[in-house]
Amino acid sequence: MSVLINTTGIVKDSWKIFDGDASGIIAADKCLLPVGELLAQGGVWINHAKQVGVVLTPVDDPTSLTPYLTRLTLVAIHFTALTDGRGYSQARLLRQRVGYTGDLRAVGQIGADQVLPLTRCGFTEFELADEQTAVTALQLIKLQTPVYQSAVVNTNIVPLPGIDRARALTA
């Protein structure tokens, strides 16, 4: 049974996944749609459901979500393999180019050790395989890990070597 966490702890997943059968989804639900469904029927869903989210697969273009930006409260990015890193770029594009500010969830093949780099690319939620993995991930997030890059989070550290670093270190 998969376990959902954010950066502080285990959280309950209140989203319903639309898998082609709308019969079980009522207006009060939070609906998670495949990107094709959002692009085709987005208006209908936005009027029907309480909240709408979308799942991106590795080949989906995050900039296609721009028209729905203000109405999406969750974007989930699906990792088909632990070693398929397209989702990291998709996340950065979503945060830094599209300007999406809602929850960003990593789903699929991710492990505890990927949570830190995922966080740095802008993810806020992580669906992990089991409770043990979730517990390990939460321990790893707590470690203060210094990093060189100003990715999506901690954009305000100045990592370039030399004068900028010297100033940052003495500040």
Add this chain to the structure above:
Amino acid sequence: MYQYDSFDQAVVDARVAQFANQTERFLKGELSEDAYRPLRLQNGLYLQKHAPMLRIAIPYGTLSALQLSALADIASEFDDGYGHFSTRQNLQLNGPRLEQVPAILRRLATVQMHAIQTSGNCIRNVTADHLAGVAIDEVADPRPVAELIRQWSSLHPEFLFLPRKFKIAITGSSADRAAIAVHDIGLGLRTSNGELAFDVFVGGGLGRTPIIGQHIRAALPKAQLLNYLEAILRVYNLHGRRDNMYKARIKILVRELGISQFTDAVEKEFSSILADAKKISAMGTTGPGLIRDETWDSLFQNFPVPACENFSESEIAAAETSCITHAAANPGFSRWLQRSRHDHRQPGYAAISISLKDGVQAPGDCTSAQMHGVASIASQYSFGEIRVTHHQNLVLPYVRIDDLPDVYRQLQDLKLASPNIGLLTDIIACPGGDFCSLANAVSIPIAKAIQSSFDDLDELFEIGPLELNISGCMNSCGHHHIGHIGILGVDKKGESFYQVSIGGNQGPDARLAKILGPSFAEHEIPDVVERLIRCYLGLRESKTERFVDAVTRVGIEPFKEAVYVSAD
């Protein structure tokens, strides 16, 4: 050379702790083999045939004497007392125990070293000209650029799971001693309107589909370097093939899209990144922004020129004369000087190559005692600095001309004074089937067999400059595609054979070698090389026409004939 600040040290220390934790969880069974594999690979650790192999990064091939001594100690304490310098300026240990790797990394961190991203499908150790900072033909020193890229690429969260490995090389000189044309990204430092700028090449690489890199950008302003690299990497990360690992390198993407469509995609991403950067700074934070002139200046200041003596012309003349007199009385020294001495930017100094190809040890191998010895010579004669070359040799970058006889004597004592730099026996070879689990065939015994059949120095000097490269499989770690003579181990129904190609070249005139014909059995290789050499000596126009020049002029046919026809 660059010294870590407290931040660099903290990054490396944190990585050591992280890796120790990952290894502990793996050994306890909490982390599966599949989950651990990419993590250990991102830290240079392979689980090989006989034992793990740990690849230690030597960023842009620059080492201090202290670091080389530490490597020597690590090799004797955790391995069999030697290390292997690779074609990517790294050092490989072929026999540490998995449980000991965290301790090795801890030791490395105390001398500002690591094994971060020396393997795995991520941005690998950045390589550069081994004569950086001392070469007379240099536009600018590539090391500060390489250090900037080292830091930018280390644990970059977006690019840890690329479709395949990614190698960047930098040269500051038009002579290109870093082979930038056969890297995923090659950077050439240029000046444009008096400002430092970059010529960018993309999509080069060896492996089973060798391709010469293509020019994608001229005069990239230095301020935008990281933004441009990010654009290339992002296009590759999103669009590179992931369905077939043999087609996953960026060179295949560039080839499939065509350079013009690939360039359009990169330029579009690049403009968007520059626009994003503005947007992000408008949000009040410092994003992946431009590199200011001030930052560049301080980066270059991190690589100060050592306090060389400013010799007068007469002092230099006297040193040269004494060197010549010494050489006249000592033919061994004379030969060594001819091959190992390189021109130096500082009058009165030379850069000295140390051959790791004595024909006894495997190419690129160096014992702990030799490493300690070189470290001590470097401390005494070369401002404590050593370089590692992609030819698997070492360099002492700052030796006074009047010290050359002493340096030679001391290297002789270490059995490191082979006068064969750039000659046929200066063979580049991967570890091959003796160590590597990817290999189809052995490399080291082939190298040794060739070296022992060409043990006459007069003959070697007569043959002149020649690069011979051996790879034990088509992953091409021995760079056989760009050897003047390239030898590739292939597997045919469980038996090892060797395919021979000629006419490859690296540097500004990079070319891929052409395959001569059907492959040979292991024992035939020395004879095949002999035949190629005899053919070359018979048809060269003069002594200054190198083997590779002769192949370029006459084509491979006469060589083919020499090898196959008369062999019957």
